Every structure is written in C-alpha cells, then in structure tokens.
Amino acid sequence: MVAVAETVRSPRRRRLPASGMLSFVGRLFRDKPLGAFGFVVCVIFLFCGLFADILAPYGYNQISPLNRLKPPSAQFWLGTDNLGRDMLSRCLYGAQLSVIIGLSAAGLATAVSIFIGIVSGYLGGKLDMILQRFVDAWMSFPDLIILIVVVSVVGPGMGPVIVLLGLLYGIGGSRIIRGAVLSVRENAYVHAAQSTGATLPRILWKHILPNVMAPVIVLFTTRVGAVILAESGLAFLGLGVPPPAPTWGGMLSGSGRSYMYLAPWLALAPGLCITTVVYAINVFGDALRDLLDPRMRGSR
C-alpha cells in the first residue's frame, strides 16, 4: 500500500451533487449577480418574443391614421410611429425577429468559427495554410459589399440574412478559435491522449473543444449584438427582412431616423431594446464562461 503523508489528508467537504441545470442556475445567482441579471433580461426578451402575439396590445402592422406620431401615453405605452402603429407592439414583435436572427445567425457564425478554427488549428500543415489564405481573402472584402451583392442576388428575407451574417462573421471569427486551438493543442494532456491512441474526434471533442470554450462563448455573445446591428444596417438599405415585418434595426433606421427630432421615441424604443439585449447577452456570456470553467468553482 502506498501511503504518503502528502496525500493522506482528510478530503475537503464536498458540495452536494445537485441536479446539473438547477445547481448551475443557483451558482449563477450566487456567484455572478450581474450575469444573473443578464440571464433574466435574456429570458424576458425571449419570453416577449415567443409570446408577442398574446402580449402585444395591437398588431404590428395595425395602422391607425388618427394616432400618428403620438408620444407615449396610457393608450400607447411607447407612443406610435408615422403610420400610427403602436411602438410597444412593434418592439415586442421585433423581439421575435431580432432575437431569432441574432441567436441563429450568431449560433451559425460560432459553429462555422469552431469548425474552421479547430480543423485549421489542430490539423495544421497545408490544410491550415490553404484555409487561412481563404479566410484572409474573405476578410479583405468589406462586409457590407458582400452582404449587398449576395442579398441583391438571392433577394432579401430572414433566411438569407441569417445564413449570410452567420457565414460572414463565422469565417472572420475562425481566426480567434484557431489561435486558441493552436495554444491548447500543445498542452501535454493533448499529447497524452494522442499517445494513448485516442481517435481524432475524441481528442477534438474531449480535449480541444472544452478548452477553447472561453473564446467561443465570448465570440458568440459579441456576435449576437453585432448581428442585430448588422441586420439593422441591412434593413436601412432595404436589404434586411422586408417591411412591414418589424425588426428593431429596421425601426431604428427607418422611421426612427426620419422622425428622430419630431418623435424621439421612435428611435429610443428600438434603440434601447437593442442596447439592453446586447448588454444582457454579453454579461450573461461572461458569467457563463466563468461558471463553465472548473478552475473558477468556488471563486468569485
């Protein structure tokens, strides 16, 4: 029996193993109050988006010519726009579109980044060289030019916007993941797995991916904001989700911009929505990154 003073000390009292998800939310609220705030805001917006049909007092395209450009009041909480449409309703429906576009395009972008980054960074060699030159070429085009060209060819709409923004940000972001992979793959534990005979998918899945999660999460959360803003840029050019579908970006750059001085609430309402969601997702993402790292357990 090997018994050595160094190791034979009474084990520290361990946390009770609570069921995964619940204990995770518990830790979020206990250790990361700001992250918890972000989480709550995200949930609220998701809720609004999902139940916009029930929550919204008016239809998003319900025009009321008598109530044009009305300031916020008891009847119209966030005022009305130049066509007399209720801004609150439009913001709620906008949550639906913007959240869907934001999450799915950012999700796609992150997936693309992870795939290119891991393949390029881990396998390295000629493949890395070729992939990275392709990424270089892609990144040297201004984003907006690519967007305009492709959207004018395939036509505007939610699907193309999501795919396009996903690819656009995904390819650029792959650099960040590749860099992280390059440093992770040199660790002795990766080497140990290789020398044991672990298969490539296993190494990538168990050793590389979990250890590049920190940049992945940050990448995702920053991309959500970027995508929502990019969609508003496209909407401004008439290449986003076509009106009358209400996206926050569209509202901001459409009537919001035109009537900014006459009716500031037109810009303020969607603008605040974008800001709040982007901020909430970012702080939530930061908290997520810390909580998912076993090394941060028990620390604040």
Place this chain on the structure above:
Amino acid sequence: MSAPDTVLEVKDLKVHFPVLAGAVVRRQVGSVKAVDGVSFDVRRGETLGLVGESGCGKSTTGLAILKMIDITSGEVKFEGENISSYDRSRMRPIRRRMQMVYQDPFGSLNPRMKVSEIVGEPLEVHGMASDRAAYDARVASLLDMVGLLPDMADRYPHEFSGGQRQRIGIARALALDPALIICDEPVSALDVSIQAQVVNLFQELQERLGLTYIFIAHDLAVVRHISHRIAVMYLGRIVEIAPRGELYAKPLHPYTQALLAAIPIPDPEVEASRPQQIITGEVPSAMRPPPGCRFHTRCPKVMEVCRSVDPSMRDRGGGRAVACHLYDT
C-alpha cells in the same frame, strides 16, 4: 534475435527535423539532428536512466520510441516487434503496452476533465471497461495504487498539488497495464521533498507490477536513485552507457566525468578542495555537429584523432560501453 526479457531494443535511431527556408517556396536547407544514431536496449523490470543536458535529444528519443514523432531511420523493436514503420492504426494496440508520464504536472492533465475521466480515458479509448461499475472500480484501484483516495475521482485537477497531479498522471499511465513507461522528467517540476515521494512511488510500482522504465532526467542524483543502468547523451548520441554503480564510481567518458564533477558535494571543505573540471563553451549546433567526436570542441582530453574520426560505441565488458578514443586499444 533478441532475448525474451528484452522489452525494448533501439538500433541506430535517428530523428532529424528538416529546416525549411524561403517565404513562398519552402525548401529544405538543412536538418536538426536531434537524435543521430542512438542504440540501446531495455530489459524487463529494469530502469534505464537517460541523462544529458537540455537539447541533447533525450526527450526526442522518448517521443520517437512512442512513435509520437517520425523516425528518420533506425529500428525500434518493442517486445520483439519492429514498430519503426508502423502507422497510426497498427500502433494502436502497441500504445496499450507503452505509456508516458510527463514533466509538467499542470499541463499534462486536462483542466476540464475530472480525475476519473483523466485516469479512465485510456480504458475508454481501448474499450477496456465493460460497464460503468467496472470502470469506476478500475479507476478507484488505480488511484489507490498511486496513493490517492478513491473519492478524489470526482475532483478536477486544479484542486490538487503538483505531487498529487503527478500521481494522477502516473495512474493514467498505469491504466492499461503497460509493459514500458517512458518517464519524461517526471519529477523535475516538483519540490525536492515531493520528488523523493514520487520517485519512491515509481520504484514501488515497479516492484509490484514488474514495470520497465525509461527515466529521462537531467538531475543526476534522482537518476542515480532510480536507475539500474544509465545512458549519457550528448548532442544526439549516447556517449556512455553503464550500470549505475560503475558509472558513478568510475565514469569513463570525459563528458560523463564532467557531468558527475558538476554535482555539488554537500560539504563546503570537500567541495572547495576537490579539483574542478569545468567544461567550457557551448553545445555545438545540432544542425552542424562537429566532425569527428561531437564532444571534441569542449573535451579537456581532446586528442588529434578526435577531430576527425567519430568514435564508435565500444563494449567495455560488464554491461558498459563508451564512445571515446581514449579507450581505443
């Protein structure tokens, strides 16, 4: 034909890394001869110490034996099987029999995996555990073997000290019941007090499990403690190989003599009075090793012949061999 108790036979092993130049068209302008003609064998149950200064190729030799880097030429025979030309899939069953323990106890354990996953990964990779219960039992017994408590299995590596982490790494290496463990400076990163415990653990495990070690180190005191035989490397070559006792009592190669002379004696008077034998200069570039004996640029006993003729390993009897013209008779 190798004797049945020979676990590993290395013959004229060479590992050269190409040096490329050119911005667009890469062409090879030379090669770093990290390992340049190394031969030795390791018998079952013994520990072969591999010593030498940084960059002499001792770690590269270890990696080449594991086939983690490409062998330029030469032969590696493991348990009678020539594995030098084996590809990844043919190496897989071999990897069960050869494991490695790493130098850095912090980098060698995945921070995102629990101890049970780290220790059990080799079992999973080779499908050695039939079910969850067998897996857990095996992990628990491995942890016990290296002096850790079974309930440490649910913790993450960052919760352990350097010495404990090294034990986890050893448990992982033991998981598949290997015949040979290559220990790449396994105690260099530990405190001296912990070093002794880990070295003792290595020895206990060797006795219990009949393990064979290749123990790579630069600390001559540690190597002396654990090894049965010691090979001294210089610039990609083995210059002397001898049983431990003989090597320390009467080193033959001037490089070995200089290495041993550099061990401080813990008595200031003896230390001050003993003759100093300091070798000067730097290790020559492994890209352009000097002609003749590789050590001749720094050797205090250099002769004319050393500058032109490369000395070969000569058997001196009693299991020792040396590559030096001083012993040409």
